[in-house]
């Protein structure tokens with residue numbers, strides 16, 4: 013079983029590398045002089061999508077072998093869930109790709125999937141047993157449908173981002189120019205998180221604090237990065253490691269805040285470095301990639317993926333969620349923060365559809381809504397688990 | 408009612424935008440509106456767009472507006488988000504008074520949160536009002552649209568006026584060399600293969616597919632309304648039971664909410680943890696990292712039923728119905744009820760045994776056992792020695808004015824006040840005994856009691872639930888899902904072909920969404936006819952815009 017588990021990790025690693033290579037080929041395909049409309053068949057794109065599919069199969073292999081090794085569907089902690097979300101993102105991309113054959117989607121969708129998978133592997137990766145509340149077939153049914161729905165909805169973000177990169181006039185300073193850059197800056201911050209955490213993991217950095225929690229009990233907390241902030245009445249137990257004297261109140265999880273600060277610092281550094289070297293904003297840097305994009309097509313891809321994703325999300329995030337909650341927690345709805353955020357996501361996309369259908373919010377506005385929708389999904393996926401603790405907080 | 412007579416002679420009801428017969432625009436307003444907006448409801452008169460005078464009209468128009476609906480959705484969404492900033496009152500520790508808890512823990516922000524009522528947001532009257540407003544909006548907006556839409560699509564004419572054709576997004580005028588009938592027939596045949604329904608009238612053609620997708624929104628809204636009604640029924644007495652049953656191992660208790668018709672016997676509670684040895688070796692690392700992980704909580708239970716005809720309270724005639732383990736994720740269901748494993752207390756003291764000893768000689772004089780749930784007044788050790796239980800404090804919490812106190816009737820920390828009788832001390836000696844505390848309040852004693860044993864058992868915390876609204880919620884949810892899928896995965900596509908007197912062939916296409924799909928169908932349909940497929944003008948414009956020729960069409964929000 014442990015052998016199977018290690019095969020599983022290897023397959024995930026292989027998938028990651030393949031997605032990376034596929035991205036480069038997609039990049040090549042949109043540069044191709046022969047296919048100015050960036051759709052249809054093209055040798056670069058054929059290679060790219062083939063590699064993507066092999067990568068997807070490899071990741072599917074990771075999923076299946078890990079399922080066998082663990083004895084349950086590997087969607088039971090943050091690492092597994094986010095990885096699965098990344099896999100669904102690739103699946104959603106593949107489906108949309110075969111409908112529209114828009115190569116440029118690959119140039120943006122795959123890097124985002126890569127970032128998502130890299131992000132997930134910052135969390136503990138070992139296979140954990142299921143607590144009683146999770147021992148149900150509904151775990152696999154509910155979680156995989158939610159992830160699939162969210163991933164398809166995320167494709168609308170990819171299309172929206174491409175749309176905006178082309179549509180927004182970067183030569184003029186304005187709200188749109190600012191916020192577009194802000195979205196990209198945020199993506200760089202995620203990269204900053206991955207870089208700083210990986211660096212600390214490679215260096216084997218680990219410090220331990222004892223502190224007093226909000227209930228007045230003494231507890232131990234691990235810090236994976238040098239402590240720029242320390243917990244409430246925290247005392248460093250690991251000699252020689254760094255600890256600042258900025259103490260947090262008891263309700264703040266200092267270790268997580270510390271990670272956020274480190275991500276911000278390293279992300280900002282990366283961002284500044286990019287700007288210094290290229291002397292361009294990140295939006296301007298990416299713009300050449302989308303120069304030949306057909307805006308109308310991107311708008312349709314965005315709308316279509318919401319149309320496909322919305323029912324799937326409703327089914328997984330609300331219907332299956334309620335059925336399972338009735339079985340596991342005695343009531344189908346209990347206003348747990350994660351539940352509420354699923355409702356918020358659902359309401360948001362409902363509003364998106366109504367604005368589009370009845371109020372003519374197409375093109376630019378629709379693209380912005382897709383960006384906001386993705387922000388809400390990410391918030392629910394990441395922040396609600398880490399910041400707002402509830403019944404759902406994994407691990 | 409003011410009727411509008413179209414140039415073609417058809418008489419349309421007031422408020423109609425496109426003639427029901429030929430599709431001409433009937434008002435100057437309809438002429439200037441975006442085509443997609445007029446086409447959404449086929450140019451039909453809608454109540455909200457026609458009657459605007461009375462109070463009822465105004466209320467109707469308010470709720471039928473999608474703008475209002477979207478605002479309601481956004482306000483609900485924002486309010487819901489605020490409700491997750493701090494924990495809701497149901498999630499705070501049960502013994503903490505909320506007025507203190509929020510301020511203590513979250514400071515000033517917490518106080519504001521509490522004062523504004525966000526701590527119990529989802530039960531607040533204004534939150535429920537928002538939901539009710541959304542419900543009203545859904546009903547009125549749907550009625551306002553579905554009736555005219557149904558009529559329009561049912562009575563569709565094949566032959567449309569040139570102006571109707573020309574304003575469609577997909578439109579081309581062809582000059583045909585070959586006989587037009589042949590071209591039309593061949594396009595019709597091609598579209599049949601794509602499962603379009605074809606209607607022909609005077610040589611004109613209407614090909615249509617997926618009309619039922621247009622009902623999707625109304626079906627899903629109906630589902631939502633049924634769901635909301637189901638949610639309201641929760642408050643009807645008898646529909647909903649939510650009770651807690653704490654039951655000790657070995658005990659038989661009436662199940663709350665069943666009017667003493669059903670009883671439950673707890674045959675034993677089990678709590679298990681994963682161990683590195685027994686369970687899959689791959690879990691080893693996690694267990695090392697986070698410590699013990701729960702594996703199973705289980706109450707083995709037997710359901711009993713009071714025999715019919717026996718009086719309430721008469722527990723002598725219970726018949727066994729069924730034995731069943733209750734686990735997390737595996738409730739025990741019977742007769743619309745379900746019992747859930749939700750909580751437990753382990754190792755509650757059930758009885759304690761004592762030895763009476765002579766302090767000096769350490770001679771044991773006999774022992775006895777106190778059942779904490781049925782303590783006796785007196786325990787005889789032999790003919791000469793006996794112990795009187797003067798007082799019992801199940802949850803000893805200290806002394807007040809020299810008197811021992813008990814915090815609760817639950818034996819968490821039992822303490823006893825005994826009187827020990829012996830031939831040497833016929834008047835008895837008083838001893839106070841608690842865990843880790845022994846007192847001889849009335850002076851030094853000759854005899855003492857020593858703990859010699861303890862018997863414990865577990866207590867299962869179960870939730871008793873009956874929810875007769877579930878099937879309605881399920882029905883609503885199912886109808887909602889059918890409706891969304893119907894509207895999302897199918898589209899209503901149409902192609903009109905018209906022959907004009909001067910021998911031209913006009914082709915116009917419309918779909919409610921997914922223009923890409925329509926274009927594919929048209930490509931297929933026109934294949935082999937010698938004609939290029941009709942142009943999608945929006946697509947053209949945007950392609951031009953891509954090369955910087957055309958300014959973006961202004962977003963004019965014309966519908967409401």
Ligand code: HEM
Nearest residue numbers: 362365369470471472473476541544545548552624891894
């Ligand atoms: C949370 C609640 C709601 C949900 C989940 C919902 C869902 C939907 C969906 C999925 C569609 C189809 C959209 C599309 O095909 O692009 C739709 C259409 C529509 N909804 Fe809602 N809706 C909700 C609330 C409302 C409200 C409050 C109104 C009131 C104004 C409303 C009015 C409409 C209208 C007018 C349409 C278009 C119908 C048509 O095309 O004929 N909806 N709704």
